[in-house]
Every structure is written in C-alpha cells, then in structure tokens.
Amino acid sequence: MAAQFGRRLCKGVTTTAVAAAAVAALAASQAPGVTTDDQGRRTTSDATPSPEETADAAGATGNSPYYTDLPPLNSPRPAPSASTGTDVSGVTEAGIPATVLDAYKKAEAALREKRPGCNLPWQLLAAIGKVESGQARGGRVDADGTTLSPILGPQLDGNGFALIKDTDNGAYDGNSSYDQAVGPMQFIPSTWEWAGRDGNGDGREDPNNIYDAALAAGHYLCRFDWDLSDQRDLDKAILSYNNSTEYLNTVMTWLEYYRRGTHEIPDGTGTLPADRSDSGSGSGTVWPSPATPSTSPSPKPSTKPAKPAKPGKPSGSAPSPKPPADSGSPSTPPGTPPPTPTDTVDHLEDAGTATLTAMAGDTFTERMSARAETETGKAVAKVRIRFTVLGDTDTTFTGGERVATVVTNGSGVAVAPALRAGEKTGPVVVQATVVGRTVKGVAYRATVTERVADTLVRTGGKALTCTPGGEFADAVELRATYEGAAADKVAATATLVTSADDPAANDKGPYFKGADGKAVRALSGLTTDADGLLRLPQLYADDTTGTFLLRVTTAGGATATVELTVAAAETESPAPAPSTPASPAPSADPAAGPAA
Known part of the structure; x- marks a missing residue:
C-alpha cells in the first residue's frame, strides 16, 4: 500500500x-x-x-x-469493515496502530x-x-x-x-x-x-x-x-x-x-510513507532499518552530469597543487571540509555571571553566561553550548528541564535560561560544555536557600481563654509574609514558653497533644500553606491557672507571641432571699375581758 x-x-x-x-x-x-x-x-x-x-x-x-x-x-x-480493507477514501490512512x-x-x-x-x-x-x-x-x-x-x-x-x-x-x-x-x-x-x-x-x-x-x-x-x-x-x-x-x-x-x-x-498494519524530504539521499541512512523489509523506494543515483572544470583550473577530481617546499604550509587533502565554528573552540570562559542565589521555589534573578573562545582568546559565534544541572537537586531551568542548549551570539556568548530553585536547599552545580567537543568547560555554583518570612501576625484578635482541664474554643491562626507577599511553604515552630524572657518550653499550663495523647509544649515541622497561613493544632489546658505565652517563629526570624489565659469559670453568688416581715403580736387590750 x-x-x-x-x-x-x-x-x-x-x-x-x-x-x-x-x-x-x-x-x-x-x-x-x-x-x-x-x-x-x-x-x-x-x-x-x-x-x-x-x-x-x-x-x-x-x-x-x-x-x-x-x-x-x-x-x-x-474504520473499514472486515470485508473491505480499501483505502479509497483515506480510511486506511486515518487508522493509527x-x-x-x-x-x-x-x-x-x-x-x-x-x-x-x-x-x-x-x-x-x-x-x-x-x-x-x-x-x-x-x-x-x-x-x-x-x-x-x-x-x-x-x-x-x-x-x-x-x-x-x-x-x-x-x-x-x-x-x-x-x-x-x-x-x-x-x-x-x-x-x-x-x-x-x-x-x-x-x-x-x-x-x-x-x-x-x-x-x-x-x-x-x-x-x-x-x-x-x-x-x-x-x-x-x-x-x-x-x-x-x-x-x-x-x-x-x-x-x-x-x-x-x-x-x-492493529499494530503492524499501518501504511508506510514513501517520500522523504531529502529524496532518499545521505550516507548512513537507515529509514527503516535494513533488518526490516521496506516498500520505500531506494535512493536513485544522480543523473546530472558533472560540471566541466573551468579553463586553467583543476577539476574537482584533480589533485590539489602542492605548496612550495619552503612555504611551511601543510597541504590540505582535496575534499576536506573547512573547519566549523565548533572545531575552532579551545575552551569556555565565564562571561561575567554574578552570584547565583535564590530562595526555594523562586526564579534566580541572575543568569549564567559562557563565552566560547579559540586558543588565542577570540570569540566564536554559532557554537552550541550545553548547560547541565548536575547532582541530586530539584532545581531546573524555567522550562522544567535539567539541560538547556544555547547557541553563542556574535560575541561568542551563550546565556542560559533562568534557573528555578527547587525545594531542596543547598549548593547546585551547573556545567557548561561545548556540544560535539571535549574542551575545557565552565562550572557554575548556585545556592538555594530555605523559604523565609519577615512578618508573622495573628489573623484574629479574640482573647484566647480556657477553663482548667478544658480545651481552647478558638484555634490559633497566623499569617506569614515576605516583603509584603504571602510566604508559602515556610517552616515554623510553636513553643509554649516559660516566660517572655525565657524561651524554654513550659512544664505546665496549656499544651498540644502528641500522637500518643500526651502533653506536648513545643512543635516543629510546621509549614505555612499556599496563602501563607499557619493554623496550629488544638490547644488544651491542665489544672494550672494563669496567663501563658505561645511563641511562634518562622524560618527567617519572623516571630509572634500569643497570650493564653486559663481561669476558673466565674460562679455567680446566690441572691439573698427576700426577708418576710413578722406578723405583729396581738396587743393586750385592758378593756377586753377574758376570753370566753
């Protein structure tokens, strides 16, 4: 077909x-x-x-x-029926294995x-x-x-x-x-x-x-x-x-x-194309592999006659004239292609890349640039430079790839796409090499820092109170920001401190519950959500009354202190019963005679 x-x-x-x-x-x-x-x-x-x-x-x-x-x-x-496998209306061509x-x-x-x-x-x-x-x-x-x-x-x-x-x-x-x-x-x-x-x-x-x-x-x-x-x-x-x-x-x-x-x-029944953009030319062609029968036409030998050599000049098949014995110039074999720009590159140089530092999840503001040079330091244009992010890191280029290939400009400089920091903090190495050559490259070192917040405030203003042995009715929620924007995925800790001057965890008063149900007064591993919000787990109180402090701190040093009060419920005194005046005793009337 x-x-x-x-x-x-x-x-x-x-x-x-x-x-x-x-x-x-x-x-x-x-x-x-x-x-x-x-x-x-x-x-x-x-x-x-x-x-x-x-x-x-x-x-x-x-x-x-x-x-x-x-x-x-x-x-x-x-799709055609089982009885008809024709391609009259393009039915077979529309089929995909x-x-x-x-x-x-x-x-x-x-x-x-x-x-x-x-x-x-x-x-x-x-x-x-x-x-x-x-x-x-x-x-x-x-x-x-x-x-x-x-x-x-x-x-x-x-x-x-x-x-x-x-x-x-x-x-x-x-x-x-x-x-x-x-x-x-x-x-x-x-x-x-x-x-x-x-x-x-x-x-x-x-x-x-x-x-x-x-x-x-x-x-x-x-x-x-x-x-x-x-x-x-x-x-x-x-x-x-x-x-x-x-x-x-x-x-x-x-x-x-x-x-x-x-x-x-069905697999294996699709039609095979026949015409190629190169008309079947080119050495080393395996379209498809020789191991597979193919209905594609074989390359046709060229029927165009060779152009005659110009008078006074050798034809393309004639040997090149040898240089004078004392010229010192090596002879160039006939048909040898001139060197490509890539062939002339001796090494790469850093083209002035600034310090590469970014917070996790952010795009690096600085970009890497490499300059391709000859042995004498001359810039080489139109050379492909490959930038590769090395090692165990989730930092990539902004397109989500770990490798980017860029062609050098007229000044021999290739500027890599911007890097986007992943969540893994620490050093990142990016290697620049020349595609198709093994020459000295350039290694760039970048640093991914943890996400931070510079401000942390409570979202509500309602007093947080509880009775001894009870639980706080309202949860503690805070919002973290960095340079005015919501600070998401920022690590935080929450500690019920001993006092304003003593950051050690208290051993009495309000507490969180651990997985085993026991009292916990210091939490780590907390993280703000996509909106920069941090909602703490349920708080409980033991039998100790008083005013206590909860201190929440984020990576980057933003801190908020929340006051908690544990007090016995106020009991109302019973109102005194109204007094009933006594009935007056009957007065003795001297005029009255004795009772009957």
Missing part, C-alpha cells in the same frame, strides 16, 4: 497540490498573523521562534529528514495534568509521529511499545544534513562519530539526554519506546509555556521540533486530517 501511495503522490501531482493547498489554507484561516501565498502555502514570518525560544538550534531531531507524504484529499471515515495511538493519548493526559496551559492535543503527536517515522513504521512495536527494530535517521555528518558530531558515544544510535535521530519521534541523542521521559513506567527513558518518546515530545513542545491552542504558539512549537517551513506545513496538514477523525488499527 505504501508503494502505491508513494506512486500516487508522485504521479498525481495536481491532486496532491490541491489537497495541500486546501488543508494549508484551512489551517491558515485559523491562525492570526499567518497568511498563505498564491499557491496556498503558509508563510510563517510572524511565527518564527525567537533565538531564546529555539535555544537548541538543531531542534529535537537535529533538523533531520522527514516524510513528506500528505493525507488523501478525502476526509477520514469510520493501537499501541501508538494509546501512547499519544496517554501523553496528552499526562501533559493535561502537568502543563494544563499548554493544551497539547494528541493529534499533534500523531501528526509528528506520522511525519517522523510513519507511526513507528506502521506500528511495528512490541506490547510495551518498543520498536521491533531501530528507527534511525541518517548520520548528521554535514553531507547534505546538519553537522552534529557524536554526543553519546553511540549509546542510542550506535554511531560514535556522528549523531543520528533515534526512535519513532526521531530525537537526536543530545536532545534526548534532557528531554527523555519514562512514559510506560518501566523505570527507563528509551527513545525507541513509543510511550517514552511520545511523552518526551509532548514535554518538548510545551517547554516554553506555549499555548498550543494559539496558532502562533503552535507554529513556534512545531518549528522548534524541526526548523523548516515545509516541515511545519506537512505536520499541520496531518494535524488537520487527524482532527477530522481517526480510528485504531
């Missing part, structure tokens, strides 16, 4: 052009600031990433070749949780997977998602491709001379080193595994806080994967196609 599809693309140029123009025009109509030319092709002058956004000029793939096959003009339809499709959807779900603002659609991963490897060569993967045989791009030796010398000693691509793009999403080893992810939970980060590669691709596309629901950010993200307008157009065409509908097909 792939061979037929390839021939259809070659012979049906008019139909393909119409399809490409229609899909490109549709995509462009949804993109503010993106236009189409008179052939319906997208122009992306407004979408080209800035130098900082394309920190690694080689992109995820080293700008390796990719498949240029386009989807059918017909919109996808539901089951394991590969599952990997894309799982990656989308993971990114929705980790980076919800990115709005990564799984159809974008499917479009890139189609263009990079034909969906892992039609879904030729095992049950865990690992390709049955390696998928390698051509070696990036500068012969029609970028020049990227070996960075992994052949660990991923088996090539110890030059890098090659690896796996179903075609990561070059130097990018995989920091972008790699474990997508299937087996404890490994394998570029040959579709779950790992799809998750890594998702994080790569979301690394600059781009919102992929915005066409401009979407264009930037795709261009950062492979910096080619044609690549952008091809991926967008498949993205729009998959958005209209797709379905699951």
Whole structure:
C-alpha cells in the first residue's frame, strides 16, 4: 500500500497540490498573523521562534529528514469493515496502530495534568509521529511499545544534513562519530539526554519506546509555556521540533486530517510513507532499518552530469597543487571540509555571571553566561553550548528541564535560561560544555536557600481563654509574609514558653497533644500553606491557672507571641432571699375581758 501511495503522490501531482493547498489554507484561516501565498502555502514570518525560544538550534531531531507524504484529499471515515480493507477514501490512512495511538493519548493526559496551559492535543503527536517515522513504521512495536527494530535517521555528518558530531558515544544510535535521530519521534541523542521521559513506567527513558518518546515530545513542545491552542504558539512549537517551513506545513496538514477523525488499527498494519524530504539521499541512512523489509523506494543515483572544470583550473577530481617546499604550509587533502565554528573552540570562559542565589521555589534573578573562545582568546559565534544541572537537586531551568542548549551570539556568548530553585536547599552545580567537543568547560555554583518570612501576625484578635482541664474554643491562626507577599511553604515552630524572657518550653499550663495523647509544649515541622497561613493544632489546658505565652517563629526570624489565659469559670453568688416581715403580736387590750 505504501508503494502505491508513494506512486500516487508522485504521479498525481495536481491532486496532491490541491489537497495541500486546501488543508494549508484551512489551517491558515485559523491562525492570526499567518497568511498563505498564491499557491496556498503558509508563510510563517510572524511565527518564527525567537533565538531564546529555539535555544537548541538543531531542534529535537537535529533538523533531520522527514516524510513528506500528505493525507488523501478525502476526509477520514469510520474504520473499514472486515470485508473491505480499501483505502479509497483515506480510511486506511486515518487508522493509527493501537499501541501508538494509546501512547499519544496517554501523553496528552499526562501533559493535561502537568502543563494544563499548554493544551497539547494528541493529534499533534500523531501528526509528528506520522511525519517522523510513519507511526513507528506502521506500528511495528512490541506490547510495551518498543520498536521491533531501530528507527534511525541518517548520520548528521554535514553531507547534505546538519553537522552534529557524536554526543553519546553511540549509546542510542550506535554511531560514535556522528549523531543520528533515534526512535519513532526521531530525537537526536543530545536532545534526548534532557528531554527523555519514562512514559510506560518501566523505570527507563528509551527513545525507541513509543510511550517514552511520545511523552518526551509532548514535554518538548510545551517547554516554553506555549499555548498550543494559539496558532502562533503552535507554529513556534512545531518549528522548534524541526526548523523548516515545509516541515511545519506537512505536520499541520496531518494535524488537520487527524482532527477530522481517526480510528485504531492493529499494530503492524499501518501504511508506510514513501517520500522523504531529502529524496532518499545521505550516507548512513537507515529509514527503516535494513533488518526490516521496506516498500520505500531506494535512493536513485544522480543523473546530472558533472560540471566541466573551468579553463586553467583543476577539476574537482584533480589533485590539489602542492605548496612550495619552503612555504611551511601543510597541504590540505582535496575534499576536506573547512573547519566549523565548533572545531575552532579551545575552551569556555565565564562571561561575567554574578552570584547565583535564590530562595526555594523562586526564579534566580541572575543568569549564567559562557563565552566560547579559540586558543588565542577570540570569540566564536554559532557554537552550541550545553548547560547541565548536575547532582541530586530539584532545581531546573524555567522550562522544567535539567539541560538547556544555547547557541553563542556574535560575541561568542551563550546565556542560559533562568534557573528555578527547587525545594531542596543547598549548593547546585551547573556545567557548561561545548556540544560535539571535549574542551575545557565552565562550572557554575548556585545556592538555594530555605523559604523565609519577615512578618508573622495573628489573623484574629479574640482573647484566647480556657477553663482548667478544658480545651481552647478558638484555634490559633497566623499569617506569614515576605516583603509584603504571602510566604508559602515556610517552616515554623510553636513553643509554649516559660516566660517572655525565657524561651524554654513550659512544664505546665496549656499544651498540644502528641500522637500518643500526651502533653506536648513545643512543635516543629510546621509549614505555612499556599496563602501563607499557619493554623496550629488544638490547644488544651491542665489544672494550672494563669496567663501563658505561645511563641511562634518562622524560618527567617519572623516571630509572634500569643497570650493564653486559663481561669476558673466565674460562679455567680446566690441572691439573698427576700426577708418576710413578722406578723405583729396581738396587743393586750385592758378593756377586753377574758376570753370566753
């Protein structure tokens, strides 16, 4: 099917052009600031990433070749029945191998949780997977998602491709001379080193595994806080994967196609693409691996005649003239390429990096910068510098990665992205090296300090009272701030002190309860919440009455003292009973006679 599809693309140029123009025009109509030319092709002058956004000029793939096959003009339809396996309406092309499709959807779900603002659609991963490897060569993967045989791009030796010398000693691509793009999403080893992810939970980060590669691709596309629901950010993200307008157009065409509908097909039954952006050229090409039968056309030998040599000058095949014996200049073998900027670098120098210190969770205000120099101290531009966060730390660059690659500017200087401090405090080491060379680098030392507060106040003003042997009705709540803003995740202690002048814990009066139910009058390990609030556990009172002090202190020295009162409940004295006047005794009347 792939061979037929390839021939259809070659012979049906008019139909393909119409399809490409229609899909490109549709995509462009949804993109503010993106236009189409008179052939319906997208122009992306407004979408080209800035130098900082394309920190690694080689992109995820080293700008390796990719498949240029386009989807059918017909919109996808539901999956074909068992009795019909035709591709008349693009039904087969719309199918994605089951394991590969599952990997894309799982990656989308993971990114929705980790980076919800990115709005990564799984159809974008499917479009890139189609263009990079034909969906892992039609879904030729095992049950865990690992390709049955390696998928390698051509070696990036500068012969029609970028020049990227070996960075992994052949660990991923088996090539110890030059890098090659690896796996179903075609990561070059130097990018995989920091972008790699474990997508299937087996404890490994394998570029040959579709779950790992799809998750890594998702994080790569979301690394600059781009919102992929915005066409401009979407264009930037795709261009950062492979910096080619044609690549952008091809991926967008498949993205729009998959958005209209797709379905699951059995692993190993997907169609294989036929046409590549390099027309099959380049040495060391393994697309797919020789161990796998392929229906892709073999590279065709060039039929163009060699240009004749100009009169008076040797032809390209003639030996170079030898220099005079006393010139002292070594002869240069014919065909030897001139040295690249990277070849001329002798060492790196710190380009004036200031002290690197930040509180946990904050972004470092200073950024690291390195200068590439020749042996004589001359600056070297257009050299890739890799900054790597070393050791056991959760400090990363602002994009969430531990490695960032930056190209030196005209002054030979590469400025790393800002560091973001993690929660682990202490020293952090970042190493700067030259990609593709083993020369003296630069080690930067940064320090992550604990979170602190400079103000701590009680949120309420109600008096805190309790009767002996009872419990306080109101909880103690305080708010911590630092430089006027809520101080979150700040460590604090709470102690029922002996007195204002004696910070030792009291041995009587109010207390907290420990896990065993016993009285505790000093608490540590307390932490403010996201709003800087600290709510203390329930307070109780023993039988001792009086006024007591609770002292709360945060990291950074902010302190608040809270007064607690334990007093017996006031009892009301009974009101005296009203007196009843005595009845007067009958008076004796002398006139009265004796009683009868």
